[in-house]
Amino acid sequence: GVAFKIFSHEELQEATNRFNEQQILGQGGHGTVYKGLLKGNMEVAVKRCMTINEHQKKEFGKEMLILSQINHKNIVKLLGCCLEVEVPMLVYEFIPNGTxxxxxxxxxxxxxxxxxxxxxxxxxxxxxxxxxxxxxxxxxxxxxxxxxxxxxxxxxxxxxxxxxxxxxxxxxxxxxxxxxxxxxxxxxxxxxxxxxxxxxxxxxxxxxxxxxxxxxxxxxxxxxxxxxxxxxxxxxxxxxxxxxxxxxxxxxxxxxxxxxxxxxxxxxxxxxxxxxxxxxxxxxxxxxxxxxxxxxxxxxxxxxxxxxxxxxxxxxxxxxxxxxxxxxxxxxxxxxxxxxx
The missing domain is CATH 1.10.510.10 (Transferase(Phosphotransferase) domain 1)
Structure with missing residues (x-):
């Protein structure tokens, strides 16, 4: 498996074309998900929380903690996160066929x-x-x-x-x-x-x-x-x-x-x-x-x-x-x- 990685904010900005609206894959109660392309042409999904309150920070932290420990072929893989920003961003494997x-x-x-x-x-x-x-x-x-x-x-x-x-x-x-x-x-x-x-x-x-x-x-x-x-x-x-x-x-x-x-x-x-x-x-x-x-x-x-x-x-x-x-x-x-x- 791929080791959990800490991404820089700059890396993720570049990957998502500065969080361009056209890169949005979906929006949920817990944040907006953007499609990103990392160096080396690796497709990822970047989850970013919009508004910030303590409750949402906890939700994000919880998701990160839970998913970083899971390795199962039918569960989306968390590749890493970015901690430089006010709210951590989560980076997932990109799943191409929608929901x-x-x-x-x-x-x-x-x-x-x-x-x-x-x-x-x-x-x-x-x-x-x-x-x-x-x-x-x-x-x-x-x-x-x-x-x-x-x-x-x-x-x-x-x-x-x-x-x-x-x-x-x-x-x-x-x-x-x-x-x-x-x-x-x-x-x-x-x-x-x-x-x-x-x-x-x-x-x-x-x-x-x-x-x-x-x-x-x-x-x-x-x-x-x-x-x-x-x-x-x-x-x-x-x-x-x-x-x-x-x-x-x-x-x-x-x-x-x-x-x-x-x-x-x-x-x-x-x-x-x-x-x-x-x-x-x-x-x-x-x-x-x-x-x-x-x-x-x-x-x-x-x-x-x-x-x-x-x-x-x-x-x-x-x-x-x-x-x-x-x-x-x-x-x-x-x-x-x-x-x-």
Whole structure:
């Protein structure tokens, strides 16, 4: 890996053409991100905070501390920072293909296959599993949404924007004074109790899964009151056995249906009102991985033992989340896939 580097202000000014407006990649609650070109033609993204108050300084410092210690293929890499200025600037690897939000909601006319959606979901889940289970101390992202999942040239997912993240509190009594996050993705339990937990990220990830299934935005201000929230509409559709009505037409067909039902079931578990009833990110990542494998190998129908092991294990996982029909794709689903090729 590349060593963490301290950049001079001059270096970053030069790289971004003096923070030219044309270099702006995006603006978020935590600052403006510019595209930069370092000497040696290395493309980077430079995050610069605009207004300065103590709270934002802390946010930036926190993001720097958290990300400088992370090394995972599905998490955007922090290359270094600049400390000469009033507010530190952060320098990241440049991810060229925009965000998952752009891919899902942009008018680019390109078809996004279920396999690609499943891959992006699985990789994002792996990143969150790493943060929750492998980082020490564990890291809670705090603002998972489709616009914080970047995509590289090969559409590999990279989770970004750790401005709202916290190191998991060791003391249960630690409450968040300011609930951060994004409308449509916010865990209702977190809003009520002001305690950010790993299950808050799980809830937000569930919303991203529903976005991938439906191609609809997480929150629609113009919709009637009861239809504003995508998660509520989705849960209603599931409850009334009308999943097909809400799915994206691009991926809705008889071959995909068994997979779509499984992913929808997983999303519904993530969106449980009470955090303790939601699965862990590891459970979600494992199940998405298993689904991907079955999708890639429809021939497994001929080898029923292997198929059983791919599909059956999750129902034996010693977990309370072996909920209704989890991974109940019958061979029928695999045969349908087979004949559809």
């Amino acid at each position: 998952l939000f752009d891919l899902i909601h942009g008018n680019h006319g390109q078809q996004i296959s279920l396999a690609t959606r499943l891959q992006i979901a699985h990789e994002s889940a792996e990143a969150l599993t790493y943060l929750h289970s492998c980082a020490s101390p564990p890291i809670l992202h705090g603002d998972i949404k489709s616009s914080n999942i970047l995509l590289d040239r090969n559409l590999i997912a990279k989770v970004s924007d750790f401005g709202a993240s916290i190191l998991a509190p060791t003391d249960e009594s630690q409450f968040v004074t300011l609930v951060q996050g994004t409308c449509g993705y916010l865990d209702p339990e977190y809003m009520q109790l002001c305690q950010l937990t790993d299950k808050s990220d799980v809830y937000s990830f569930g919303v991203v899964l529903v976005e991938l299934l439906t191609c609809q935005k997480a929150f629609n201000l113009n919709a009637p009151e009861h239809e504003k929230s995508l998660s509520m509409r989705f849960l209603n559709a599931m409850k009334n056995n009308k999943l097909a009505d809400i799915l994206d037409d691009q991926i809705k067909n008889s071959e995909n249906m068994p997979f779509l039902e499984e992913i929808a079931e997983l999303a519904a578990q993530c969106l449980e009102m009470s955090g303790v009833n939601r699965p862990s990110m590891k459970h979600i990542a494992d199940n998405l991985d298993r689904l991907r494998k079955v999708m890639q190998h429809p021939w497994a129908e001929q080898n029923s033992e292997e198929l059983e092991s791919l599909l059956g294990e999750s129902s034996m996982v010693s977990s309370r989340y072996t909920s209704t029909g989890n991974f109940s794709i019958e061979r029928k689903g695999v045969m349908e896939l087979d004949s559809g090729r």
